[in-house]
Structures are given as structure tokens and as C-alpha cells.
Amino acid sequence: MAEKKKKFMQGNEACSEGAIYAGCRFYxxxxxxxxxxxxxxxxxxxxxxxxxxxxxxxxxxxxxxIVGASLGGAKSLTATSGPGFxxxxxxxxxxxxxxxxxxxxxxxxxxxxxxxxxxPSQSDVMQAKWGTHGDHPAIALTPxxxxxxxxxxxxxxxxxxxxxxxxxxxxxxxIGHMREAIALPEPDEIEVVxxxxxxxxxxxxxxxxxxxxxxxxxxVYGEGYRFHVxxxxxxxxxxxxxxxxxxxxxxxRIVNKVNKNIDKICINEEFYLDDAEIGVxxxxxxxxxxxxxxxxxxxxxxxxxxLRPKTIWPFPYKAVNKLAKQVKAILVPEMNLxxxxxxVERASRGQCEVKGIFKVDTEAIHPKxxxxxxxxxx
Amino acid sequence: xxxxxxxxxxxxxxxxxxxxSKYIRGGKLPHIWCPGCGHGIVLKSLLxxxxxxxxxxxxxxxxxxxxxxxxxxGYVDFNTLHTLHGRALAYATGLKMAKPNLKVIVxxxxxxxxxxxxxxxxxxxxxxxxxxxxxYNNYIYGMTSGxxxxxxxxxxxxxxxxxxxxxxxxxxxxxxxASGATFVARGTAYHYGExxxxxxxxxxxxxxxxxxxxxxxxxxxxxFNKFKTPSEMMEKIEKEGTIPLKQAAGLPPEKLQxxxxxxxxxxxxxxxxxxxxxxxxxxxxxxxx
Ligand SMILES: Cc1ncc(C[n+]2csc(CCOP(=O)(O)OP(=O)(O)O)c2C)c(N)n1
Ligand code: SF4
Numbered sequence: 001m002a003e004k005k006k007k008f009m010q011g012n013e014a015c016s017e018g019a020i021y022a023g024c025r026f027y028x029x030x031x032x033x034x035x036x037x038x039x040x041x042x043x044x045x046x047x048x049x050x051x052x053x054x055x056x057x058x059x060x061x062x063x064x065x066i067v068g069a070s071l072g073g074a075k076s077l078t079a080t081s082g083p084g085f086x087x088x089x090x091x092x093x094x095x096x097x098x099x100x101x102x103x104x105x106x107x108x109x110x111x112x113x114x115x116x117x118x119x120p121s122q123s124d125v126m127q128a129k130w131g132t133h134g135d136h137p138a139i140a141l142t143p144x145x146x147x148x149x150x151x152x153x154x155x156x157x158x159x160x161x162x163x164x165x166x167x168x169x170x171x172x173x174x175i176g177h178m179r180e181a182i183a184l185p186e187p188d189e190i191e192v193v194x195x196x197x198x199x200x201x202x203x204x205x206x207x208x209x210x211x212x213x214x215x216x217x218x219x220v221y222g223e224g225y226r227f228h229v230x231x232x233x234x235x236x237x238x239x240x241x242x243x244x245x246x247x248x249x250x251x252x253r254i255v256n257k258v259n260k261n262i263d264k265i266c267i268n269e270e271f272y273l274d275d276a277e278i279g280v281x282x283x284x285x286x287x288x289x290x291x292x293x294x295x296x297x298x299x300x301x302x303x304x305x306x307l308r309p310k311t312i313w314p315f316p317y318k319a320v321n322k323l324a325k326q327v328k329a330i331l332v333p334e335m336n337l338x339x340x341x342x343x344v345e346r347a348s349r350g351q352c353e354v355k356g357i358f359k360v361d362t363e364a365i366h367p368k369x370x371x372x373x374x375x376x377x378x
Numbered sequence: 379x380x381x382x383x384x385x386x387x388x389x390x391x392x393x394x395x396x397x398x399s400k401y402i403r404g405g406k407l408p409h410i411w412c413p414g415c416g417h418g419i420v421l422k423s424l425l426x427x428x429x430x431x432x433x434x435x436x437x438x439x440x441x442x443x444x445x446x447x448x449x450x451x452g453y454v455d456f457n458t459l460h461t462l463h464g465r466a467l468a469y470a471t472g473l474k475m476a477k478p479n480l481k482v483i484v485x486x487x488x489x490x491x492x493x494x495x496x497x498x499x500x501x502x503x504x505x506x507x508x509x510x511x512x513x514y515n516n517y518i519y520g521m522t523s524g525x526x527x528x529x530x531x532x533x534x535x536x537x538x539x540x541x542x543x544x545x546x547x548x549x550x551x552x553x554x555x556a557s558g559a560t561f562v563a564r565g566t567a568y569h570y571g572e573x574x575x576x577x578x579x580x581x582x583x584x585x586x587x588x589x590x591x592x593x594x595x596x597x598x599x600x601x602f603n604k605f606k607t608p609s610e611m612m613e614k615i616e617k618e619g620t621i622p623l624k625q626a627a628g629l630p631p632e633k634l635q636x637x638x639x640x641x642x643x644x645x646x647x648x649x650x651x652x653x654x655x656x657x658x659x660x661x662x663x664x665x666x667x
Contacts, residue, residue, distance in 0.1 A: 025476075026472065026475065026476055028472060044662070047658055047659045047661075047662035047664045048662050048663055048664045049664055049665075050659055050664045050665045050666055051664070052475045052476070052655065054471070054472075054475065056468065056471075056501075057497050057498065057501040058497060060465060060468065061465070061467075061468035061471075061497075061498055061501070062468075064461065064462065064465040064468035064469045064472065065468050065469065065471050065472030065475075066472055067469060067472065068441070068459070068468070068469035068470060068471065068472025068473035068474075068476070069472035069473060069475055069476040070472075070476075071459065071469075071472075071473055071476075072472070072473045072474075072475070072476025072477040072480070073476055073477065074475075074476040076472070076476075090462055091462065091465070094461065094462055220477075221439055221457035221459075221473060221477060221480065222436060222437070222439065222457055222477045222479065222480045223436075224436055226435060226436065226455055226456055226457050226458070227457070227458075228403075228451065228452055228458045228459075228460070229458070229459045229460065230452065230459075230460035231444075231460065231461060231462060232460070239406060239452060240452065
């Protein structure tokens with residue numbers, strides 16, 4: 001890795017480069033701080049690859065346009081921040097029920113409403129899971145560095161194609177605007193998942209066949225498979241149904257296709273966990289402070305360890321539960337008033353104490369604060 | 379302003395034998411539309427217009443929002459996409475950019491296109507992206523049981539304007555032209571032959587083509603506003619309430635009071651979005667699709 005070509009770039013630029021590496025060829029978005037650099041970068045980069053960049057009239061149009069483009073066969077991306085993410089929610093639900101791959105980046109900022117628009121936060125974690133109405137699958141990734149933004153953007157596209165579902169990338173203003181020297185992957189160095197296309201005859205094609213649990217391939221419009229896509233509940237052939245049995249099964253299937261694959265989708269970084277007596281569960285920018293705090297504690301001989309989910313949805317319940325069995329307490333630092341904290345509490349099932357370290361003044365959580373809290377349990 | 383004449387006078391009730399089975403999806407009928415609803419007539423004109431182009435079903439995508447009119451794509455054998463209320467044009471735009479060779483036709487209602495979707499409507503026209511936008515204008519929200527819409531005339535009754543509507547209606551054609559559409563026309567379900575020709579011209583046009591299609595919802599608009607039968611309603615609103623462009627040209631304004639002009643009202647050549655985008659790609663040194 002060390003000998004690799006390195007480039008100094010910002011988190012938002014790394015996201016754009018990751019998208020291009022993953023084969024993204026369509027971007028639609030509406031400017032909003034702190035995500036705008038993704039649009040600006042891609043407006044220059046995408047045309048060079050024959051890709052499309054469109055500045056839409058709003059975020060609603062953006063999410064709809066990327067789903068339309070995805071049905072036209074283009075891997076598609078949009079990027080936004082809190083207010084725009086709220087506007088996109090209905091469209092995200094449409095992508096869930098119609099099972100159209102697409103990637104949505106939310107560079108989190110302070111809220112609600114306009115809040116403090118240039119201030120970072122981690123307060124859209126629950127919106128990423130429950131923002132759209134109805135029961136639906138959710139995959140959300142939480143990279144914690146500029147380099148990781150690039151890798152996780154590639155992974156987001158891969159997961160989206162693999163599971164035919166929208167994937168959300170959540171990071172905050174700090175990492176979005178942070179500059180780091182990062183290694184650019186060589187072509188073919190990282191796996192890029194291409195969309196599975198149908199091989200059957202067009203008249204036999206069923207875009208929502210359950211295929212014994214496998215996800216049906218998605219045909220591209222205009223390539224001879226004249227299929228129907230609707231946000232109404234539909235049967236395997238894609239046409240609306242009011243058969244309650246089929247409706248129930250379809251809803252369960254779209255949720256279960258993600259839940260059944262939690263072990264493949266969830267990736268965690270473990271840092272000094274083997275013998276840890278006090279655990280920290282942290283993601284995104286707060287995990288940077290947490291890692292520093294754990295290192296400092298170890299220097300003092302205090303057995304602290306960090307579990308860092310790179311996938312926040314589906315939530316790594318198993319890994320947290322295992323940690324809860326092992327440690328006296330789990331600390332959850334996050335830049336909100338308690339979101340992942342409650343998931344950790346749920347996963348821990350009362351096996352250890354769970355304590356949140358919350359902050360919403362738009363400043364990052366200082367490692368010192370985490371160290372103080374760790375020391376309280378020694 | 380450049381204008382073009384109304385398409386050649388159609389022989390009334392031109393009924394050449396026509397095989398709809400090439401376009402209607404097997405097993406997807408009956409449709410949801412009420413007896414007497416104008417939406418089915420509009421669909422007939424559309425299918426005949428598509429047929430005249432001689433192009434394969436594979437070359438067309440039908441995209442819609444939500445509403446009775448937006449149910450159209452589900453019944454016909456093209457690449458079809460039934461989306462969210464008001465958002466059809468945004469989905470259609472993404473699809474068109476990913477597959478520029480597809481002829482994209484949007485079937486939308488007056489509520490879908492102009493209320494919740496009004497912003498997308500004006501911006502789509504502004505871009506002049508190659509697309510046909512068929513506004514099934516029945517002056518009401520049919521799907522949700524008859525609330526007034528942005529095209530409901532003042533004084534008319536709907537479930538949310540029981541004392542008579544006090545809002546001013548949009549003129550779909552004026553709005554489309556002002557927003558930048560390069561083909562603007564009006565037709566009616568009553569004049570289905572003429573509508574077929576207009577739709578054919580719209581499909582052949584390169585750019586955003588908007589057709590304001592005066593259509594009827596007997597179930598709600600008709601009943602609330604005391605039209606006795608669906609056919610009486612069509613005659614009053616669509617036949618007596620409209621006048622062909624050519625005929626209108628010679629008449630004084632008093633004679634045009636209360637009449638909507640039918641035909642191709644406005645047509646202009648202006649750079650089209652997908653072609654402009656292809657040039658941009660070239661400029662950036664990329665390879666176009
Ligand atoms: C976001 C959202 N708001 C409201 C609705 C409810 N709704 C469904 S169709 C419709 C109006 C349809 O009217 P129009 O577009 O004129 O079509 P028509 O049914 O008359 O053909 C409304 C308000 C919805 N589906 N989604
Ligand atoms: S409610 Fe009105 S618009 Fe809807 S199908 Fe019935 S007649 Fe047509």
C-alpha cells in the first residue's frame with residue numbers, strides 16, 4: 001500500500017472518485033453544503049467518461065432522476081445533506097419497493113431545518129433507516145476517513161447492485177471537507193459488481209421473481225425486455241396486485257433480502273477488542289476521537305477497545321451483543337442526542353452498562369471527554 | 379412567436395381497422411377507469427399515433443406519476459414506469475439521459491403535472507429535453523375522488539370547493555410555451571382523430587412537446603357540475619368549448635370568449651438537451667453513448 005500513487009484530496013472528492021471507479025455514470029443533484037463538492041467534481045469528471053451530470057431543480061427531482069437513469073442501465077448517484085435528504089425520502093421508498101439500485105450520499109450537517117448549515121453532525125442516522133414510510137430495507141455505510149469514503153463508495157455501488165436496493169452513505173461535514181493523502185486503487189484492484197441482467201426470453205422475464213430467495217436480475221429499459229415498474233405492490237411480473245398474500249410476501253421479501261445477508265453486509269473494525277473490559281462503539285468522525293482515546297487508555301494500562309461499524313444499517317447487533325457479554329460497559333459517542341446509542345442498548349440486552357456521550361453544538365467530540373468516561377468505569 | 383397550423387382536417391370518425399393487440403398487454407384489462415372516462419379515448423389516439431411512426435414497441439418508454447391518467451402505462455406493451463405523484467418528468471429525464479434513443483412519453487394528470495409536479499414541469503420544458511408530455515386535463519383530481527385542481531375554472535364545484543372554486547386556473551399551453559417547450563398543442567378526447575395527428579407530430583418533434591388534452595371525469599367533475607351524461611359533458615366542454623386554431627384566427631375576441639384553441643399552437647426549433655449534452659461530453663474529451 002505504501003508505494004501506491006497517492007493523491008491529496010477532500011472527502012467529497014474521494015467520494016466522487018470512488019463513484020467513478022465503481023462505474024457510476026449518472027449523477028443528479030441539487031447544491032447543498034456540505035455536499036456540493038461532489039456535484040462540482042462530478043460535473044467535470046463524469047463527462048470525460050461519457051457519463052451524465054445533471055443539476056436538477058430540487059432534491060426530489062434528483063432522487064427520481066437517478067432511479068430513472070438506473071432503469072436505463074446507468075449506475076447512479078445523488079448527494080445531499082439534511083434538508084435535501086428529507087426531501088428525498090419518498091423517492092428512496094420508491095427505489096426500495098421497485099428494487100432499483102442507486103446510491104445516495106448524505107453529508108450530515110446540523111439540524112433540524114437549516115440549523116447550522118456549515119456545522120457537522122451525525123444526526124441523520126435514524127432518518128437513513130426510517131426516513132421513508134412503510135417497512136423497507138435499509139443499507140447505510142459510515143466511512144470514517146477520506147480513504148475510506150472512496151472504498152465505501154465503491155462498496156455502496158456494489159451492495160446496491162447485488163441487493164437491488166438503494167444504499168446510503170453517511171458521513172459528516174468534517175470528513176467531507178477534510179483533506180488527506182489517499183491511495184487511488186488501480187483498475188481491477190477492487191471488485192466492482194456489475195448488474196445481473198436476465199438471460200431468459202423477454203416474454204418469460206419476471207423482474208420480481210423470488211427465485212428461492214435469490215434476487216431477480218434487472219433488465220434495462222430499451223433492450224427488448226418490456227417490463228413494468230410501479231410503486232404499487234406488484235406480483236412477480238411487476239404488475240400491480242391487490243392480493244393480500246402477495247403484498248405481505250413482497251414486503252417481507254424486500255426487507256429480508258437485506259436482513260438475511262447481514263453477515264455479508266456488516267463490516268466492523270475491531271480495535272483492541274480481544275481483551276477489552278470497557279468497550280466503545282463509535283462510527284464516522286466520532287470513531288476517530290474514540291480510537292485516539294482507546295490508544296491513550298491502553299498506554300495507561302486500561303483495557304479499552306473500540307468496535308467501529310462501517311455499516312450502520314443493517315445494524316451489527318451480533319457483534320455488539322458479543323461485546324456486551326465481554327465488557328463492563330459500552331460507551332457510545334455520537335454527534336447527536338442519542339440514535340445509535342439506543343441500538344447498542346437494544347443489542348446489549350442488559351448484559352453491560354451502556355452510556356451515551358452526546359454532543360450537538362457542531363463541534364466534534366474531544367477524545368478527552370471519551371477518556372474521562374472510560375476512566376469512570378475503571 | 380412561430381405558430382403552425384392545426385393538423386389537416388381529419389375525416390370525422392376515421393375508423394380504419396386497427397389491431398390494438400400489438401400494444402395492449404395481454405391479461406392486464408379490464409382497466410381501472412370508470413365508464414365514460416375520457417382517459418381510454420386518449421390512449422386510443424396515442425396507440426394509433428405510435429403505430430403511425432412504424433417504430434418498435436421497444437423504442438418507447440411510457441412514464442407516469444400517480445392518478446387515474448397515470449395508470450395508462452400499466453396497460454400497454456412498452457417499457458413502462460409508474461412512479462410517484464408529480465415526479466414522472468424527473469424519472470423520465472433520468473431515463474432519457476441514460477438511454478437517449480428511447481422515445482419517452484409521459485402520461486400525466488392536471489394535478490400530477492401542474493400542482494405537485496409543477497416545478498418539474500417548468501424545468502423540463504426549460505431544458506427542452508426530447509420528451510412528449512401528455513397532460514390529461516380533466517379539471518379535477520380523479521383518483522382522490524374529485525378535489526379541485528390547478529386547471530379547475532373559477533366557480534366550479536369539487537369536493538374541496540363546495541362553494542365554487544375561487545382560484546384562477548393555469549393555461550397549460552401558455553405555461554408550457556413560457557417555460558420553453560418547443561412544441562405546444564391542445565387536443566381533446568372528443569376530437570380523437572385530430573388528437574392522434576397531434577400526438578404523431580409531437581412524437582416526431584425533437585424537444586419537449588406538451589399536449590394539453592381536454593379530457594373528462596364524469597364521475598366527479600361531471601356529477602358535481604351537473605352534466606347529465608358523459609357525452610353531454612364531452613360535447614359541452616370539449617366540442618363546444620374549443621375551436622380549431624385556423625378557425626379562431628379569423629374571429630374577433632368576443633367570439634372566442636370561453637373557447638380554448640385546439641391544434642398545434644406553438645412550434646419552434648431550439649437546441650435539444652440530449653444533443654447539447656452530447657456536445658458537452660465531446661468538449662470534455664469524453665466518448666458519447
Ligand atoms: C405525495 C402524494 N400526495 C398526494 C397523493 C394523493 N393523490 C393521488 S392521485 C392525486 C391526484 C390525481 O389527479 P390528476 O393528476 O389530475 O389525475 P387524474 O386522477 O384526474 O387522472 C392525488 C392528490 C399521492 N399519491 N402522493
Ligand atoms: S375518477 Fe374520473 S378520472 Fe378517474 S377513472 Fe373515473 S372518470 Fe376517469
